[in-house]
Amino acid sequence: EIVLTQSPGTLSLSPGERATLSCRASQSVSSTYLAWYQQKPGQAPRLLIYGASNRATGIPDRFSGSGSGTDFTLTISRLEPEDFAVYYCQQYGSSPLYSFGQGTKLETK
Amino acid sequence: EVQLVESGGGLVQPGGSLRLSCAASGFTFSNYWMHWVRQAPEKGLVWVSRINGDGSSTNYADSVKGRFTISRDNAKNTLSLQMTSLRAEDTAVYYCVREGLGGSYLTWGQGTLVTVSS
Numbered sequence: 479e480i481v482l483t484q485s486p487g488t489l490s491l492s493p494g495e496r497a498t499l500s501c502r503a504s505q506s507v508s509s510t511y512l513a514w515y516q517q518k519p520g521q522a523p524r525l526l527i528y529g530a531s532n533r534a535t536g537i538p539d540r541f542s543g544s545g546s547g548t549d550f551t552l553t554i555s556r557l558e559p560e561d562f563a564v565y566y567c568q569q570y571g572s573s574p575l576y577s578f579g580q581g582t583k584l585e586t587k
Numbered sequence: 588e589v590q591l592v593e594s595g596g597g598l599v600q601p602g603g604s605l606r607l608s609c610a611a612s613g614f615t616f617s618n619y620w621m622h623w624v625r626q627a628p629e630k631g632l633v634w635v636s637r638i639n640g641d642g643s644s645t646n647y648a649d650s651v652k653g654r655f656t657i658s659r660d661n662a663k664n665t666l667s668l669q670m671t672s673l674r675a676e677d678t679a680v681y682y683c684v685r686e687g688l689g690g691s692y693l694t695w696g697q698g699t700l701v702t703v704s705s
Contacts, residue, residue, distance in 0.1 A: 510689045511689050511690045512689075513689065513690070513691035513692070515632075515692070517632075522682055522695035522696065522697055522698055523632065523682075523692070523695055524695070525687065525691055525692055525693055528687060528688050528689050528691035529688065529689045529691075532688075534687075534691075534693070566631065566632055568632075568691070568692070569690075570689065570690025570691070571690060574634065574648060574649070575634065575637070575646055575648075576622070576634035576637075576690065577634065578631055578632040578633065578634070579631075580631050581631050581632075
């Protein structure tokens with residue numbers, strides 16, 4: 479069974495700073511099948527990145543994804559006030575068929 | 588506008604049943620795999636089930652296999668989840684989700700809350 483582990487659990491930063499979020503898989507994941515989501519309180523998640531590095535429609539270019547194999551990264555180049563939220567990585571294709579990391583909470587310092 | 592609207596959530600006793608529905612609009616419903624994903628209060632996201640475009644193929648998470656049944660009506664652009672033998676641990680917001688490229692979740696509904704409690 480593949481497990482996605484996100485770190486850190488909580489990241490405290492200020493607007494304007496750079497955020498680097500990590501997602502590590504217990505087994506290799508195809509880059510094609512790795513995605514990132516943003517979730518704000520009381521809202522459904524929103525797709526940010528698919529295929530490890532492709533921004534979804536309407537996502538600002540300050541969001542970028544990278545990585546391969548077992549190590550993937552979501553980077554927010556310059557934090558805006560609306561970026562403070564919980565972020566999840568997700569994989570498709572390994573047992574279980576779809577799975578998510580436990581999330582990283584990005585909070586205002 | 589692409590939209591998914593869930594309904595059918597509520598309070599149910601342990602061992603009871605509930606049927607969730609999701610009304611889809613703004614896209615060609617039959618062209619997409621559709622999923623249910625749930626989120627327990629203050630917890631993370633968990634995949635529940637998926638169904639292919641014509642309804643001929645389904646998959647379930649181990650935790651719901653044999654208890655939940657996913658189905659779709661392409662004529663009515665509706666996705667359903669029949670839940671039986673409900674347990675306290677099934678308490679969650681249930682999201683209807685449209686799959687996009689590479690198994691990503693392209694479009695999410697607003698969610699419907701299911702509470703299993705006596």
